[in-house]
Amino acid sequence: xxxxxxxxxANVDQLKRQAKDLLRGVRRAEPAALQRLREFHPECxxxxxxxxxxxxxxxxxxxxxxxxxxxxxxxxxxxxxxxxGARGASAALTHNERIDDPVFxxxxxxxxxxxxxxxxxxxxxxxxxxxQEVRFExxxxxTDPTLLEFIAENPIRxxxxxxxxxxxxxxxxGAGAAKNQVALDETLMLIASGRLVREAGSQRPLIxxxxxxxxxxxxxxxxxxxxxxxxxxxxxLAQGARLDLPTAAALGRQADVAHLLPGTEGERxxxxxxxxxxxxxxxxxxxxxxxxxPNRFNPPGAHSHCTALHSAAWAxxxxxxxxLIESGARSDIGDIHHRATALDWARHxxxxxxxxxxxxxxx
Numbered sequence: 001x002x003x004x005x006x007x008x009x010a011n012v013d014q015l016k017r018q019a020k021d022l023l024r025g026v027r028r029a030e031p032a033a034l035q036r037l038r039e040f041h042p043e044c045x046x047x048x049x050x051x052x053x054x055x056x057x058x059x060x061x062x063x064x065x066x067x068x069x070x071x072x073x074x075x076x077x078x079x080x081x082x083x084x085g086a087r088g089a090s091a092a093l094t095h096n097e098r099i100d101d102p103v104f105x106x107x108x109x110x111x112x113x114x115x116x117x118x119x120x121x122x123x124x125x126x127x128x129x130x131x132q133e134v135r136f137e138x139x140x141x142x143t144d145p146t147l148l149e150f151i152a153e154n155p156i157r158x159x160x161x162x163x164x165x166x167x168x169x170x171x172x173x174g175a176g177a178a179k180n181q182v183a184l185d186e187t188l189m190l191i192a193s194g195r196l197v198r199e200a201g202s203q204r205p206l207i208x209x210x211x212x213x214x215x216x217x218x219x220x221x222x223x224x225x226x227x228x229x230x231x232x233x234x235x236x237l238a239q240g241a242r243l244d245l246p247t248a249a250a251l252g253r254q255a256d257v258a259h260l261l262p263g264t265e266g267e268r269x270x271x272x273x274x275x276x277x278x279x280x281x282x283x284x285x286x287x288x289x290x291x292x293x294p295n296r297f298n299p300p301g302a303h304s305h306c307t308a309l310h311s312a313a314w315a316x317x318x319x320x321x322x323x324l325i326e327s328g329a330r331s332d333i334g335d336i337h338h339r340a341t342a343l344d345w346a347r348h349x350x351x352x353x354x355x356x357x358x359x360x361x362x363x
Contacts, residue, residue: 114162
């Protein structure tokens with residue numbers, strides 16, 4: 001999920017105005033406002049725009065959604081952070097420095113140093129650490145990780161992984177982490193969608209290790225293809241993950257896409273988002289012909305602050321941009337964060353051919 005960052009000098013009056021603006025957008029059934037509720041109000045997850053628009057939301061509802069969009073659990077907590085000015089101090093600290101518990105910090109230091117034997121001994125003396133969660137506010141993922149989840153280096157904390165990270169992972173799993181299914185699956189997702197762990201050559205070995213210990217291969221599949229971690233996706237499929245429509249679309253497997261269509265509405269929209277992001281023009285055409293909406297914002301987990309056209313334009317996939325436009329995609333829709341159009345995105349990314357094509361449409 002994308003995180004909306006608090007400005008350096010945020011104040012409560014600004015937040016109140018933002019909440020009122022969001023409520024007005026919801027009551028006007030503005031697609032961007034409805035998308036924000038779909039992603040950040042738990043009761044709206046997976047609902048279509050007309051269903052969300054038909055509900056009678058209060059200011060309290062949108063305040064809660066806005067707080068979650070900023071990475072806080074409640075409006076009250078968001079207000080406290082802004083009033084106390086605590087966010088600014090916390091934002092300057094690394095993830096490690098934000099951990100208050102010295103016992104957990106010591107375990108994490110051993111993990112980061114690649115001291116597998118030292119960590120094994122330490123966890124025997126402090127067995128609770130492997131089951132403990134730490135809390136990071138102001139983010140919308142990696143918000144309550146256990147020790148195991150730090151092996152993915154996703155988000156990037158140190159900028160590198162220990163060379164023996166697979167051995168370190170074995171130590172943590174052997175100390176009891178394998179009993180926590182949620183942590184197993186979350187760690188697998190972080191590894192499968194992480195750039196640094198791939199660059200370190202540890203992505204596939206860690207995927208195989210976690211799956212042997214019971215991680216659910218399918219749970220990480222969409223995260224892998226959304227971040228174009230193709231080798232990770234193939235590794236997950238080899239570990240038994242089911243090939244579904246969105247994954248087949250992202251991988252450009254046209255025969256599988258044809259077999260799996262039409263799928264559900266949600267599957268078609270996710271397939272469209274992932275295929276457009278990867279530049280699978282032929283697949284995009286098939287999914288659109290099967291009923292996907294080219295003007296919906298992408299589903300959560302697939303760059304949900306923008307449309308498929310934004311994604312294709314940002315990546316410079318001219319053929320895919322053409323297919324989307326020819327199938328009715330609107331080029332005047334702004335993204336949620338900056339209200340920038342696909343043309344703005346193409347220009348910012350330096351894709352001259354895509355920008356020139358979109359300019360001709362608006363000329």
